Amino acid sequence: MIRLSSVDKSYGSLKVLHGVDAEISEGETFAIIGPNGAGKTTLFKVMTGEIGCEAGSVEFLGKDVTRDPAYKRTRAGMGRTFQVARVFKEMTAEENLIVAVEARLQNTGKSDAPWYAVKPSSATLDEVHSILVRLSLDKKARTPASELSHGDKKRLELGITLAGRPKVLMLDEPTAGMSPSDRVGVTELIRDISGKGSGLTVVMTEHDMGVIFGLADRIMVMNQGRKIAQGSIEEIRANPVVREVYLGKEAHHA
Numbered sequence: 001m002i003r004l005s006s007v008d009k010s011y012g013s014l015k016v017l018h019g020v021d022a023e024i025s026e027g028e029t030f031a032i033i034g035p036n037g038a039g040k041t042t043l044f045k046v047m048t049g050e051i052g053c054e055a056g057s058v059e060f061l062g063k064d065v066t067r068d069p070a071y072k073r074t075r076a077g078m079g080r081t082f083q084v085a086r087v088f089k090e091m092t093a094e095e096n097l098i099v100a101v102e103a104r105l106q107n108t109g110k111s112d113a114p115w116y117a118v119k120p121s122s123a124t125l126d127e128v129h130s131i132l133v134r135l136s137l138d139k140k141a142r143t144p145a146s147e148l149s150h151g152d153k154k155r156l157e158l159g160i161t162l163a164g165r166p167k168v169l170m171l172d173e174p175t176a177g178m179s180p181s182d183r184v185g186v187t188e189l190i191r192d193i194s195g196k197g198s199g200l201t202v203v204m205t206e207h208d209m210g211v212i213f214g215l216a217d218r219i220m221v222m223n224q225g226r227k228i229a230q231g232s233i234e235e236i237r238a239n240p241v242v243r244e245v246y247l248g249k250e251a252h253h254a
C-alpha cells in the first residue's frame, strides 16, 4: 500500500530523518511511535505529501508519488486527519459531511449536480446519515461544529475523511488532547472502522500506548530520526532497546 525507501529529511541544517524504510500492507493498522522529537510527524508528512524529502522515495499503491503534492495523494485514496481537527466551524456536523460527500462525488465525476447546487441529493443525505450514526453523532447532526466537544470534533473530522472513501486512513495522533473517556470512544471507533473485512489500511502516530496496543497490528519505533524497531505488539513490548528508549521512559513518567 505504502513503501518508503531510504527517506532523508532535514529542516535547514537539522537532519531529522536518516534513511528511513517502511512498508505498510493492505488492511493492516500500522502505528509509528517514539519519544518526542523522534521524527514521527515528519515521517507522516512525508508519506502524505505535506512536505517533501531530500532523498529516498515514497510509493503509494505501487506508484512513485515522491514528487506528488498532498492533494494528488488524497485523490488517489490517502485520507488524512490532523492533530487539531479541521472542520468548517460555522457549519453543522451534517453540513460538514454533506460538503465532504459532495466533494467526493464531484472529484470522482459521479455527481450530475453543478458544483454550486444548494440542495444535496437524497443519496447524499442517506450517506451522511449513515456516517453520523456510525460516529454516534446523529443526535448532534444540527449542532454547529464550533459547539461540539473536542472529542466530537475529532469524530466529525474522521467522518469527513471517511466520506472521501479513502483506501488508507492516515491518523496523526487521533486522541491528542482528549479526555480519557473520549479516548476510549475514539479508539473503539477506529477499531470498528478498520476492523477485519473493512479492507481499510490505517497508518497512525500516537503517544498513548493504551491506544496503540488496543489498535495496532504492527508498530514501528523511531528514535532520533531512525527506525530502531518494527514488529507486532508482543515483539515491541519484549524488545529491550525499545523498553530502554521509549517504554522505559513512559514507565518513568507513569
Ligand SMILES: Nc1ncnc2c1ncn2[C@@H]1O[C@H](COP(=O)(O)OP(=O)(O)OP(=O)(O)O)[C@@H](O)[C@H]1O
Binding pocket: 011, 014, 016, 034, 035, 036, 037, 038, 039, 040, 041, 042, 043
Ligand atoms: N517545521 C519545522 N522546522 C524546524 N524543525 C522542525 C520542524 N518540525 C519539526 N522539527 C524538528 O524536527 C524534529 C522531529 O520533529 P517531529 O515533529 O517529526 O517529531 P515527533 O516524533 O513527531 O515529535 P512529537 O512526539 O513531539 O510530536 C524535532 O527536533 C523538531 O523540533
